[in-house]
Amino acid sequence: MNKVWHKGLPFSAEVLPYLRRMPLVDEHREALLRLQGVWDSLALLGQMSGTATDIAHTRTAFQNLTTTLLDSLARRLRSHALQRMDGKARVAIDILVRNLFERTADVGFLAVDGPLCAHAALDPADPDHAASRAALQARFAAYTAKYSVYDDIVVLSPRGEVLARRDESGSQAACHEPWVAEALASDPPYFERHGASTLLGGRQGLIYARALRSPAGGNDVIGLLCLSFRLEDEMAAVFRQLLSGHDERSVICLLDAQQRVLQSSDAWQLPVGATLPLNGERLFFAGRDYLCASAAASGYEGYMGPPGWQACVLTPLEWAFETGEDHGTNDELKRLGATLDTRQLFDAELQGIPLEARRIQRNLSRTLWNGKLRSHAQAAGDLAGAGFATTLLNEVQRTGGQLRQVFEQAIDQLQSHALEAVFDGALFQARLAIDIMDRNLYERANDCRWWALDVRLQRALAAQGTPQAQAAAAEARQVLQHINGLYTVYSLLLVFDTQGRVVAVSDPAQNGQVGQRLEGGWVNAALALRDPERHVVSRHEASTLYDASRPTYVYATSLQHEGQVVGGIAIVFDGAPQFAAMLADALRDASGTQAAGLFVARDGRVVASTDARWPAGTTAPVPPATLAGLAAGSTRRTELEIDGMVYAAGLAMSQGYREYRQGQAASAEDVAAVLLLPLGPRLSAQADAAETGFAPPPAKAAAESLDIAAFSVAGQWLGLPAGHLVEAVEQPRLTAIPNAPRAIVGMLQHEGRMLPVLDLNLALHGRAPDTAEGPVIICRNERGQGLAVRVDELGPVFTIPAALALPSPGTRARLVRGAEGASHRMLTLLPPEDLWAHIGIVAPSQPALMAP
Known part of the structure; x- marks a missing residue:
């Protein structure tokens, strides 16, 4: 992938123009670089003292992961912003086109209206003309009372004279513009025209027209019917619906084929009549930088809308990548992400970042563990040197922990952003689906009254x-x-x-x-x-x-x-098919996934569904209380677990459209849209020893002390006397042993000797570990015999007064209490001899090792 440098780090070229506008990236970059500076100083001290010469590779690994992490975060912020904007642009144009499709049918229906055609055929000199015009005006009022999407209905003669109109306040007696003759000669079932017109008092408007034929039969053109659509009113409603919360800083506009602004949600930023030089995702207009997304119509019933029209969403760059401060929601998303298998949701790079961070942390833990073993071994002969080494190693451990914390926070935010994008998508698509349904059924309620x-x-x-x-x-x-x-x-x-x-x-x-x-x-x-x-x-x-x-x-x-x-x-x-088309429009971005869309009555009955598991008439997979509690026009996002899969669920209750179903009391027949986007299966609950570590008791001077090296197995903290341990190795290559006991998982080579490998999960609990990536510690007994032991995680190496190691009833193991407030309060100190008992070497008259 092509990389470019920004402030000392490489980034993907597509995010370079936006990095100065991404405060979240800067926040993590500064924290990571500051800690890496501390790390450099510690590595230098370690090399000078000879106590930590093997931490340099950890610094390099953290640096490499830093570049991957920050680049992934920047690309996620960009894609999330563009995806959200692109969705709004598509919704804006598609909702309009669905609306205008109905207008193409309306003009065809009214063009054969009997009284209308009779009036157009009437000679203006006829004594009945005035009464006919008044009756037709009242008829137009009856039609527009049912369809408030029209602000005027006008009938013109073949010469352009106004024969009748709904809005008699217009003083224009005739319209002789070229489009009138073009519409009169037009063969298609409708004629569509946008622009300023004297018919509308000189203002801009969208007119649907159709020639009128003689009521006596034949093809004689006797006039022209014109329906004036409330385009500005309609687009203002669409803009209000799409701009809320964070998106209030965005501007949505409707463009014609020449990229001129026809309608704008903010005329101060983007005035009507301006031309936008669209060329990609970034736009500089009127002295301001914008992130830009545009969309042409998808079409409805074969109708694509006025030629070349498209919707465009612009967000000022200074606001495009703001992430908000809803800590409660982020905490909930963090909790959800920790319980899900999200492999099908996140790309390979995003999945790999936490795995690589854990690998680096394991290597660091092993390095520190080995260093502390060496420092404890040196303590008897060189107290000053051992003290410096211990202090240096503790500082390295603290700095490594801070690095890990910053990485974890950044990874959590990456995952939270990804999850939030899915939840936002589910809620947005649910709102889109119910809005399409409300608008569609508005037309149905009006059609029967028109006809x-x-x-x-x-x-x-x-x-x-x-x-x-x-x-x-x-x-x-x-x-x-x-x-x-x-x-x-x-x-x-x-x-x-x-x-x-x-x-x-x-x-x-x-x-x-x-x-x-x-x-x-x-x-x-x-x-x-x-x-x-x-x-x-x-x-x-x-x-x-x-x-x-x-x-x-x-x-x-x-x-x-x-x-x-x-x-x-x-x-x-x-x-x-109509409900299926509505849901398909709402799910267009989720094609190819296990996403599902449903229309559900408030009582839980499925009205329509894209998923064969819930056909119409069956019960929806939504708790009844969730639907019952939704007020008209309200929305909710939640998680639902269905057949072992966790879904991000967006719910939106119908609120009607214009006059349709406005202000009605809640009933069982109310319909909500439910959009389900898959997140992943639920992970099984497992104890994480690394997250719930053992904190040793505070060190105290004592006549007799005990050095202990701690590690975890199956969520329990265990320990061995540090003098019996040589070092920890990471993921060694094992050689299988035929017919060996189950707990002996192979042999490994160490310092020229082959050592058996004992898996403590199998030895103590009879079950295999959840992962085979755990470290292996090399032990040596008093007789010089070596043994490798596989554990889950490494813990602290510490010293306590020997009196604090308490006897464990029934075993030769001893118990050590952790520090006050520690999440794990007890560590079991194992006798080294009991480990060799599992490979057939048992000291005389000694009891076998028992599980702690």
């Missing part, structure tokens, strides 16, 4: 029971087929009479439904409605109207003619 205003459907139901009933039903069927062709998210549209019998359906394959009486409480509820602004929706349940009785939602409202309810209209949401 209930169609006079052809009203007349068709009013004609039931008359000689014209059959012809009227045929016309209703054609209207429903036309609508269903525009709005492809529905499985079926149908109208029914006041008895709940189906009169017409949109799908010829379901003509068998005609004449059948509908079942379900929503039917009578819809027929009882008198307010055209209201609708009803079924529970999410199986319906004979949908795909072999699969569960879905049915939206319905009454149809009224001349003030009387003449029946109703029901629209059957194509729930299975």
Whole structure:
């Protein structure tokens, strides 16, 4: 990997521009370099005194690990920031495109509205024109009352004169801009135009238009329908949703194909009309450096939005890599990381850093252990030299412990950042999924009320029971087929009479439904409605109207003619693929993993799922209390353990959208999005002797003293008289011994002699150690016989008054109490002879070694 130097250390080239803005990297760099300076001084003293000549390689290993650690931390900070920004950019553009897709269908539906087309065909000189215009204006008000995403509806003549409009405050009598003629001649089902227009009083706007055809038939163009979308209002809502907490310092903008700013979350930093010179992840604009991420639309139902539009997120570099100060959350993430097998979550380098740190620390511990053994051996002949050596070794040990602490803190932060990114992703994706669902169902609730205003459907139901009933039903069927062709998210549209019998359906394959009486409480509820602004929706349940009785939602409202309810209209949401698409959009970044997305009702029923373990109608893997406690619009992140795998879970409860479901009381039908991102299986609980070390009692002068070298086995602290130990070696190569006892795991060569290797885990407890990487200590008994003993971890080498070694009942071992406040209060001092008993050398009339 190509490296560049920064302040004396090599870093990956991609992070070099940002290092000055990464305070966390600087904090750890300064601490590590300061300690390495101390280490250099200690190494020099050790070489001069001859007591610690073998610690230089430890310093080099720490230095190498420092460069790896800091570079990994910098790259993690960069990737986390870019990932978060890229996600927000994609969400911003994709939510907008989903919204605009519905607008392309709306303009196609309204373009065949009977009263609208009749008014466009009416001669302005006709005496009825003024009354027709007033009636159409009221009709537009009825439409926009149901769809507040439009700020105006305008009908133009083929010459550009305004024939009628929703907002009569506009003084423009005509619009002769070139796009009007282009829209009148356009063949596609909609015409899309953004920019300033006299039709909108000169302001910028997004207009969807479609030519109007003669109601008498034929292809004669009689006018142009224009829907003005509230783009600024919509984008402001999107920006508010995406910018919260730490991200409030970011700016989100909508760009056109020329990279001009169309909408901005902060017009002071990024004004509308400015052009952004996008070229990679870093942007210099208006005298300020930004980290930058942009995204084009992913598309929805084949619609890609206005050509070239994209969303862009900019974060000032001085804030891009701030990590926050939520210590409680970091402590929780640290606790979680310590209990997980995160190999599938973290890259190989990140996994290797703590392993390398532990390896270096083991080597340092072995070096210090051996040095202290030598200093204790020298103490009898050279008290002054031994005292200096001991002091130097203690200082080396203290400095090594400080280095280890800094590394552990940095590693914990690396792991915490990685875990936090996963939890943030789960919560963000859950919020995205529920927002997509709320916006989608907002359209469904409004569609049924829009279509209930169609006079052809009203007349068709009013004609039931008359000689014209059959012809009227045929016309209703054609209207429903036309609508269903525009709005492809529905499985079926149908109208029914006041008895709940189906009169017409949109799908010829379901003509068998005609004449059948509908079942379900929503039917009578819809027929009882008198307010055209209201609708009803079924529970999410199986319906004979949908795909072999699969569960879905049915939206319905009454149809009224001349003030009387003449029946109703029901629209059957194509729930299975639509919900799957919503969840797939939310999980796009998690493809290829075991991630899962679910929509779950408050009572725990699964509405939709990407995971075959939880099909619709089953119970979700979320504690009921967790869902019950979520208020509308609230979110929560938590961990869930499912089938042995721990997941980061993001939960977001529906809060509705615009007028849809706003302010409603909580009910069992409320839906939450649940996103599950895998973290890893739970680690088995194991004692870590290195983390819970033995602290020897304070040294005291005594007539008779005892030198002890400590080590741990299976979480217990043991010791041997230091005079019987030669040195500790790390991971020696073993030669197997055929037919040897199980506790004898091989032979090793030491100073020209082959020594048997006794594994104390097997000898004392009958079970193999958790790792074969433990150190091996070389022992020698009073008869000069050598033995190698494998242990788990090395501990302190210390001196105590011999009287503090207390007898252990039933054995020849003795017990030593640790210092007050030590996590391990007791050490068992083993008789050396008992070790040789395990290889068949037992002193006469001596009891065998018993497990402490």
